[in-house]
Amino acid sequence: MNETAVTAASTAPAWLAAARAHANRPTLRMRMPFVVDGEDVGSVETVVMDRIVEHLPGGHRLFFHDAAWHLQSANGNATQAMNTLAQAMRELGLNGPWRNEQLVVCNEDGKRIGMIERGLVRPLAIATCAVHLIGTAPDGRMWVQQRAFNKANNPGMWDTLMGGMVSAADSLEQALERETWEEAGLRIADLQSLRHGGHVDFQQPAEEENNAGYMRERIDWFSAVVPAHIEPANQDGEVERFELWTTAVVHDHLARGEFTPEAALLLADYFGW
Structure with a gap:
């Protein structure tokens, strides 16, 4: 842990317990397991599958069996x-926001089954991985970004220096390098x-999307x-601006709920709370 994190570590702030509870909540409505070629990969609301079951071309089968929705490839x-x-x-x-990104x-055991468009991972509750970078200046101040106001999720909120998904083409380290350049030019x-x-x-x-979605994500920082x-x-084009803040200013914005839920918990981990 660097010097900034050590000096900032203290009793957990009042907002943190609620933030952690918010990040670990059950589904809003009943979901059924989603199984692909015999492998459990997520879950889905039956009302969603009922609408799609008659619209699946290519010889692939979508059906309900043993209290689960099954997709069988042709x-x-x-x-x-x-x-x-x-x-x-x-x-x-x-679907959620369509990104043309696999x-x-x-x-559930971590075995790779295949790939899917990013815009469907939350409607199908497919587990995803993301990476964030917390950047500080040599004097201990912290670089933060304000998300662009046209972002689909949490527009205009404050975030870590960089945050992005790990795509199917990336390792964790490759995603860190790619996203750090794309978002921060570093x-x-x-x-x-x-x-x-x-x-x-x-x-x-996934309350920010009107798609009956559920988010399951691991974020490495x-x-x-x-x-x-x-x-x-x-x-x-996904960042409105960057600012360099003292630790006290970061803490103040965290207390006011102005960071994204993900960034708030990552920063809490960084500060040792």
Whole structure:
């Protein structure tokens, strides 16, 4: 833990217990297991599947059996079947924000089953992985970003220096490097004291999306020092601006609920609360 985190560590603030409870909540409505080629990968609301069951082309089968919804691929290609389902759900407006980005789908034991469009992971409660970078200046102040106001989730809220999904094409380290450049215009090789700090798990209704979704996500966070002669500069249009705050200012914004729920818990972990 760096010097900033050590000096900031103290009794957990009043907001933290509620934030942790908010990040670990049950589903809002009953969901049934979602099984792909015999492997449990998520869950879904029956009302969603009832609308899609007659719209699945390509010889793939979607059916209800033994209190679970099953997707059976026509040719053993689970990725093809899941993306056929994704497209059918999109046509009926049952998807989250469509990104043209493939995410890995694993069973409950972590075995890779295939890939699916990112916009369907929450409607189908498929577990995802993300990565964040907490960046500080050499004097201990912290770099934070304000999310763009056109973001689908948590627009305009404050966030860590960088946060993004781990795509199907990435390892954790590759996602860290790619997202750090895309969001902050920083090269990992130029940062100092890079370390993997830990991870935080989230399991909660995807309330920001009108898609009967459920979020299951592991977020690994890293921390690093941004040299004094370098400043972050967004490359992908997803950041409104960056600011450099003292620890006291960060704590104040956390207490006011102005950070995203994910960033708040990651920063709590960083501060040792």
